[in-house]
Amino acid sequence: MNVIHRRGWEIPEREATPEELVFNRRALMKGAGLIGAGAMLPGGALAQGADPSAGLYPAPRNERYRLDRPPHTEDVTGKYNNFYEFGSTKFIWDAAQKLQTRPWTIKFDGLVEKPREVDIDTLLKAVKLEERLYRLRCVEAWSMTIPWTGFPMKQLLDFAKPLSGAKYVRMETFLEPKIAPGQRQTWFPWPFVDGCTIEEAANELAFMVTGAYGKPLAKQFGAPLRVHMPWKYGFKAVKSITRVSFVAERPKGFWEALQPAEYGFWANVNPAVDHPRWSQATEEVLGTRDRIPTVLFNGYGEFVADLYKGLEKEKLWM
Ligand code: MTE
Numbered sequence: 001m002n003v004i005h006r007r008g009w010e011i012p013e014r015e016a017t018p019e020e021l022v023f024n025r026r027a028l029m030k031g032a033g034l035i036g037a038g039a040m041l042p043g044g045a046l047a048q049g050a051d052p053s054a055g056l057y058p059a060p061r062n063e064r065y066r067l068d069r070p071p072h073t074e075d076v077t078g079k080y081n082n083f084y085e086f087g088s089t090k091f092i093w094d095a096a097q098k099l100q101t102r103p104w105t106i107k108f109d110g111l112v113e114k115p116r117e118v119d120i121d122t123l124l125k126a127v128k129l130e131e132r133l134y135r136l137r138c139v140e141a142w143s144m145t146i147p148w149t150g151f152p153m154k155q156l157l158d159f160a161k162p163l164s165g166a167k168y169v170r171m172e173t174f175l176e177p178k179i180a181p182g183q184r185q186t187w188f189p190w191p192f193v194d195g196c197t198i199e200e201a202a203n204e205l206a207f208m209v210t211g212a213y214g215k216p217l218a219k220q221f222g223a224p225l226r227v228h229m230p231w232k233y234g235f236k237a238v239k240s241i242t243r244v245s246f247v248a249e250r251p252k253g254f255w256e257a258l259q260p261a262e263y264g265f266w267a268n269v270n271p272a273v274d275h276p277r278w279s280q281a282t283e284e285v286l287g288t289r290d291r292i293p294t295v296l297f298n299g300y301g302e303f304v305a306d307l308y309k310g311l312e313k314e315k316l317w318m
Pocket of ligand 1 (some may be wrong): 083191233
């Protein structure tokens with residue numbers, strides 16, 4: 001498998017302290033006034049004024065999911081993203097504005113009662129939006145907290161009606177090399193794909209994200225539809241989903257296809273199991289120099305630990 005073309009969060013061993021590198025860069029940006037209260041993209045690109053779903057936001061907050069720290073502001077999280085379709089640095093927010101999020105259809109296929117294609121605004125009318133404060137732990141050992149808006153993935157299952165033979169949900173991103181320069185880099189296995197089991201998808205925490213910060217999702221976060229399973233490493237959070245397939249075989253994710261010795265299917269957060277090239281014991285809180293201990297299942301064990309009973313022989317932590 002190709003190990004030469006590294007992702008931004010796959011720091012070569014010779015760069016022994018990747019987070020320092022990352023945070024020095026952020027400090028530089030801060031110094032240049034690029035990060036900070038009220039910082040906006042040129043032309044107000046973080047605003048989503050023309051989005052036809054804007055009237056659905058803000059959605060009521062579900063208070064069941066609480067944070068142990070304040071959420072990050074969008075001027076931090078919206079300018080530090082992994083979205084390889086638009087480049088392999090963290091600073092793709094500007095390039096990602098080229099993504100056209102309307103019209104946007106999502107194909108439901110595979111082992112479903114009736115395969116179909118649905119317009120995102122039709123899907124949004126069929127579900128109940130709510131806001132949830134969730135943590136995100138990147139495999140690269142940094143973390144952030146975001147007020148996402150969306151709907152439980154269980155509602156997506158109810159909408160798609162998978163057949164009993166469906167064991168996994170496979171989610172796929174758009175393929176448009178004309179607007180996404182990263183997709184012209186043919187050594188990557190485009191389009192971006194990842195997945196989970198049906199049981200994981202039905203867990204109350206699994207969330208289909210359509211908005212953040214009380215408005216439709218900014219493009220760099222993966223508009224108009226992404227997934228977030230907060231107990232797993234962030235690389236499972238497929239952005240800008242165009243296809244949801246229900247399958248009997250375990251899907252192979254984008255990063256697993258690239259580097260199976262380092263990235264696997266389950267990718268549950270565990271501070272006791274290091275990445276082959278760095279420790280997972282702690283995480284740097286995005287936009288700060290605070291390093292805090294990482295917690296098993298990213299602190300969501302009470303919701304998800306039972307999903308993995310009997311699966312101890314699986315590689316649950318990569
Ligand atoms: N989805 C697509 N389509 N392309 C990507 O490159 N990167 C993943 C995930 N989803 C990625 C993606 C990774 S590595 C992470 S950590 C999260 O998105 C980052 O989400 P964020 O930019 O909202 O923090």
